[in-house]
Structure formats: structure tokens, C-alpha cells
Amino acid sequence: MAEQAKFGEPPEDGPGEVLSDSPTAGTDAGMLRNSAVMAVGTIVSRITGVGRDIAIVAAIGFGTLADAYTLGNTLPNTIYLLLVGGALGAVFVPQLIQHLKEDADGGDAYGNRLITITALVLLLLSIASVLAAPWIVGLYIPDDYPVRDYEVAVAFARFFLPQIFFYGLYTMLSQVLNSRGHFAMPMFAPIANNVIVISMAIGFLWYSGSSTTVATITPAQITWLGIGTTLGVMVQSLILIPVLRRVSFRYRPRFDFRGSGLGATAKLAGWTVAMVLANQVALLVTTRLATGANILATEEGTVAQGLMTFDKAYLVFQLPNSVITISIVTAMLPRMSHAAADGNLRGVADQLSSGARLVAALIIPASAVLVAFGPLLTTLVFNYGAGSGASATYTGVVVSTFALGSLPFALFYMLIRGWYSLSDTRSPFFVTVIFSLLLVTFAVLFYSLAPTSLKVASLALGESVAYWLAILVAWWWLARRLNGLHTKATAAALARMLLAGVVAGVVGFLVSLGLRTVFSRVTGDALDLGLAGRPVLALVTLACGGAAIALTYVVVCRLLRVREIDDGLALVRQRVPILRRSGGSDV
Numbered sequence: 001m002a003e004q005a006k007f008g009e010p011p012e013d014g015p016g017e018v019l020s021d022s023p024t025a026g027t028d029a030g031m032l033r034n035s036a037v038m039a040v041g042t043i044v045s046r047i048t049g050v051g052r053d054i055a056i057v058a059a060i061g062f063g064t065l066a067d068a069y070t071l072g073n074t075l076p077n078t079i080y081l082l083l084v085g086g087a088l089g090a091v092f093v094p095q096l097i098q099h100l101k102e103d104a105d106g107g108d109a110y111g112n113r114l115i116t117i118t119a120l121v122l123l124l125l126s127i128a129s130v131l132a133a134p135w136i137v138g139l140y141i142p143d144d145y146p147v148r149d150y151e152v153a154v155a156f157a158r159f160f161l162p163q164i165f166f167y168g169l170y171t172m173l174s175q176v177l178n179s180r181g182h183f184a185m186p187m188f189a190p191i192a193n194n195v196i197v198i199s200m201a202i203g204f205l206w207y208s209g210s211s212t213t214v215a216t217i218t219p220a221q222i223t224w225l226g227i228g229t230t231l232g233v234m235v236q237s238l239i240l241i242p243v244l245r246r247v248s249f250r251y252r253p254r255f256d257f258r259g260s261g262l263g264a265t266a267k268l269a270g271w272t273v274a275m276v277l278a279n280q281v282a283l284l285v286t287t288r289l290a291t292g293a294n295i296l297a298t299e300e301g302t303v304a305q306g307l308m309t310f311d312k313a314y315l316v317f318q319l320p321n322s323v324i325t326i327s328i329v330t331a332m333l334p335r336m337s338h339a340a341a342d343g344n345l346r347g348v349a350d351q352l353s354s355g356a357r358l359v360a361a362l363i364i365p366a367s368a369v370l371v372a373f374g375p376l377l378t379t380l381v382f383n384y385g386a387g388s389g390a391s392a393t394y395t396g397v398v399v400s401t402f403a404l405g406s407l408p409f410a411l412f413y414m415l416i417r418g419w420y421s422l423s424d425t426r427s428p429f430f431v432t433v434i435f436s437l438l439l440v441t442f443a444v445l446f447y448s449l450a451p452t453s454l455k456v457a458s459l460a461l462g463e464s465v466a467y468w469l470a471i472l473v474a475w476w477w478l479a480r481r482l483n484g485l486h487t488k489a490t491a492a493a494l495a496r497m498l499l500a501g502v503v504a505g506v507v508g509f510l511v512s513l514g515l516r517t518v519f520s521r522v523t524g525d526a527l528d529l530g531l532a533g534r535p536v537l538a539l540v541t542l543a544c545g546g547a548a549i550a551l552t553y554v555v556v557c558r559l560l561r562v563r564e565i566d567d568g569l570a571l572v573r574q575r576v577p578i579l580r581r582s583g584g585s586d587v
Contacts (some may be wrong), residue, residue: 041184063298293447383532393530
């Protein structure tokens with residue numbers, strides 16, 4: 001977001017300022033700068049996040065113990081998003097910006113009231129969830145789930161469910177900072193969380209080794225894992241409190257809720273809660289199927305694959321979106337909200353269309369890397385601990401399958417925020433219901449048809465197909481609301497970028513195939529898909545294949561006259577110091 005003289009005034013380069021021949025030209029330096037700052041924080045956060053995932057997998061592996069831990073650790077996020085988190089994300093920034101523009105105190109009183117009432121709700125919700133942990137866990141496991149696995153999952157859940165309060169606190173404070181133009185610290189705060197969890201996992205490994213199972217884990221070990229994981233989330237949220245002073249916000253509890261405007265916020269939040277509920281029904285189905293997959297794998301003696309496999313594959317798949325999509329869209333949301341508050345629907349449409357092209361220009365090559373090198377990447381990252389090699393490589397197959405839906409996922413995420421900027425939470429609900437129905441349909445269908453060795457990958461395929469179909473509905477729906485969304489021009493640009501991405505992915509895969517053949521001849525060994533046990537060769541292959549994809553993608557985009565690639569390269573230069581100093585390189 002561009003700098004403003006004071007809150008409530010539109011940016012000097014307003015969101016509707018777009019050159020007539022290219023909607024992408026409206027992408028301003030302010031949004032790129034804020035996106036770059038957030039991208040740096042997100043990159044560092046994700047790097048330490050990968051370290052956290054490596055440490056957790058090394059400590060508890062991919063088996064049924066890992067599923068019990070993952071299920072317990074997923075529940076606080078699920079419940080928080082279902083009952084509170086989705087509402088905060090939908091209404092907090094647009095409503096805060098509206099009160100920034102309209103209230104004499106710059107929205108301070110409104111913000112204090114909203115934080116107070118939300119904190120009270122979160123506290124009560126956390127307590128109730130801990131008490132109901134056995135029932136909640138029972139919803140997410142198949143009927144034939146072993147009793148011991150269930151007991152361990154419930155024990156983990158009781159330690160993890162208090163995270164609901166701290167997730168909400170982190171979200172509230174982050175949105176206050178974002179609405180006032182401060183984007184950096186919310187992106188850097190998760191680093192503290194990751195460092196704490198890494199330390200916890202290393203400590204677990206030091207004292208317990210890597211062979212702990214559901215049958216052998218002790219109450220003390222469960223306590224260590226539970227407290228260490230929740231402590232990370234607690235620190236992540238509390239670290240933002242001192243930063244509020246930098247944006248001149250002083251939190252003071254306020255209980256005078258009547259007549260404060262929170263009623264309108266609650267109505268908006270109601271649709272968002274319903275939308276998240278639709279999402280969580282789909283998540284419940286996939287979670288039950290994923291946990292059941294590990295039971296089948298154990299019975300048939302195939303490679304361990306279950307909820308941990310699904311979770312870690314999804315996290316790797318999300319890395320590009322976390323760095324690219326979320327950073328860009330988070331910077332766009334306040335600008336779109338300003339335009340919407342001024343009744344400037346054209347400005348919202350211009351921001352969305354130019355944002356879609358910028359996101360696609362960067363997401364597509366990243367997706368090509370994941371599709372071509374998923375097994376190689378996850379084997380390199382997760383092949384630690386006893387017997388994790390085959391499961392680590394298989395996780396990469398799931399990553400590659402997820403990555404087929406990276407572009408529609410990114411665009412879907414952005415369009416939902418477009419509705420939020422209009423203070424419309426009703427339309428996203430119906431769009432999300434359509435997506436959830438598609439996801440459940442394809443997940444159940446593909447899972448039933450897949451052999452045991454591909455059960456989890458079939459769930460990823462179902463999600464990818466669902467996103468491709470859902471984005472068509474979402475784009476059409478929002479374009480009608482905004483009286484146009486540069487659909488033809490955007491579709492043409494995305495088609496050219498997708499073609500460039502396919503060509504680049506094929507080139508990268510052929511490079512890796514050639515290197516694997518050379519390595520096999522030199523070592524005299526038959527190297528598997530993930531080059532398990534050969535980290536140096538894997539790094540060389542990733543570096544060469546990734547460089548081939550990046551170079552090919554830029555060249556093909558230039559040949560196809562994809563002008564959006566220049567915006568993408570500009571954003572990369574802003575967050576990579578060596579490129580910023582040299583001005584980058586032209587191809």
C-alpha cells in the first residue's frame with residue numbers, strides 16, 4: 001500500500017489508476033514494496049518452518065504416532081477458523097479501515113471493543129474445547145481407529161486446544177497492524193514459534209530417540225511435545241503486543257459494546273462462519289480418509305502414509321503461496337477496502353485483475369518446480385529418522401499432485417479477499433459451498449478408486465480438480481458484481497503463462513532425468529525417484545533443474561510477450577538484495 005499523509009485518505013496512486021492498455025500497469029510501487037517486505041518475513045518464517053517440520057518428522061516419523069500428533073495439533077486451528085478466525089479475517093481489516101475513515105478517534109475505540117469481545121469469546125471457546133476434546137477427536141477419525149491411537153490423540157489435543165486463544169490474539173493484533181500500514185512484524189513473528197518447536201523436537205530426540213511409537217510413548221513424552229508446541233504459538237502472538245505502540249495504538253479493554261457498530265460486524269461474521277463451516281466439513285472428510293489410509297498401509301505393509309503425509313505435503317505445496325500469494329493479497333486488501341469504501345468498484349476490479357496476473361507470473365514457475373521435483377524435494381527435507389526414506393519420497397508425490405492446483409488455489413484465495421473488501425461475506429459462502437461439494441465428491445471418488453499405495457495422493461488430486469472447477473465459478477460471480485474483471489485479457493495472459501510453465505517444467509524434468517542417469521552410471525547404483533541417501537546429488541539436481549525451469553520460463557514468457565513477467569521480476573529484485581543492487585539481468 002502506498003504511503004499516505006494520514007489515515008482515511010486514499011493513496012496518491014489510487015487503486016483505480018490503471019493504464020488503458022494494460023490492467024497490470026496499475027500495480028504500483030507501494031504494493032510491490034509492502035509485498036516484498038512481507039515476502040522477506042515469510043521466506044525466513046517458512047525456512048524456519050521447514051526446519052520445524054524436519055525436526056518433527058525426525059522425532060516422530062510418518063506413522064500412526066505422527067498422525068495422532070498431527071490430528072491433535074490440527075484441531076485448534078480448525079476450531080478457531082470455524083468459529084472465530086474466518087470472521088476476523090473477513091471483517092476486521094475492512095471494518096477497521098471504515099472506522100479509520102469515519103471515526104474521530106481513528107477507529108481506536110472500535111478496535112479496542114472488537115479485541116475485547118473477541119478475546120472473551122476465544123477464552124471461553126478454548127476452555128470448552130479442552131473439556132470436549134474426546135468428542136472432538138472422535139469426529140475426525142474413522143470408526144476402526146485403534147483405541148490406543150485415539151487415547152494418544154486426545155492427550156495431544158488437550159495440550160494443543162488452548163492454542164485457539166493465541167491464534168485469535170495473533171490474528172487480531174496482526175490485522176490492527178496491517179490496517180495501519182505495518183506489515184512486517186506479523187510475518188516475522190512465526191519465526192519465534194518455529195525456533196521454539198525446533199528446540200522442543202530436538203530435545204525429544206535427545207532423550208527419546210526416533211523410534212517412539214503410539215504403543216511406547218509415555219505421558220511425560222506427550223507432555224513435552226504438547227507444552228513445547230503450544231508454547232511456540234503463545235510466543236508468536238504475545239510478541240506483537242509491543243509493536244502496537246509503533247502504530248500509535250494503545251489497547252484498553254472496553255466493554256461498552258452496545259451501539260458501537262459491532263452488531264453490523266457480527267452480521268457479516270455470521271456468513272463467514274457459515275463459509276468456514278462448509279470448508280471444515282470438507283476438511284473433516286479428508287482428515288478421516290487420510291487417517292484411515294495409514295491404518296490400511298499398516299495392515300498391508302505398504303509405505304507409511306496418512307494425516308502426517310497429507311499435512312506435510314500440503315505445507316510444502318503452500319510454500320510458494322505463503323511467500324507470493326498471501327504477501328501480495330495482504331498488501332492489496334487494505335487498498336481494495338479503501339476503494340470499496342469510496343464506492344470505486346472499478347478500482348477494486350483493477351486491483352484484482354492486476355493482482356491475478358502478478359500472482360500467476362510468480363506462482364506458475366514455482367508450481368512447475370514442485371510438480372517436477374516434489375519427490376526429490378521432500379526426500380531431501382524429510383528423510384531423517386528411522387525408516388522415513390520411502391515415506392519422505394512418497395510425500396513428494398503428494399506435493400506434485402497438490403501443485404497441479406496451485407494457480408486456481410491462489411486465484412481463489414485472492415477473489416475471496418476481493419469480496420471481503422466489499423464487506424460481502426454472503427457470496428464467498430455460496431462459492432465455498434460449491435468448492436467444498438466438489439472437493440468431497442472428487443476426494444471420495446478418487447480415494448475409493450485408488451490402490452492403498454496411492455490413497456493420500458488421490459486426496460490431493462481431488463483437491464486440485466476441485467479448485468480448477470471452483471475458480472471458474474468464483475471468477476464469473478465476482479466479475480458480475482464488479483461489472484467486469486478484465487476477464488478476456490487476464491485469461492489470455494494466464495494461458496500464455498501456463499504454456500510457459502508447462503514448457504519450463506518439462507525442460508526441468510528432463511534436466512533432472514539426465515543428471516540422475518549420469519549419477520547412476522558414476523555411482524553404479526540404481527537411484528530412486530527421490531535420490532534417497534544422496535543429499536549432495538539431490539541438491540545439485542534441484543539447483544540445476546530449478547535454474548533450468550526459471551530460465552526457460554522467463555525466455556518463453558518473453559517470446560510470448562507476457563508483460564506481467566516484468567512485474568514479477570521487479571518484485572523478486574526488491575526482495576533479493578544482490579539483484580536489487582545490480583538491477584537484475586535481462587534475458
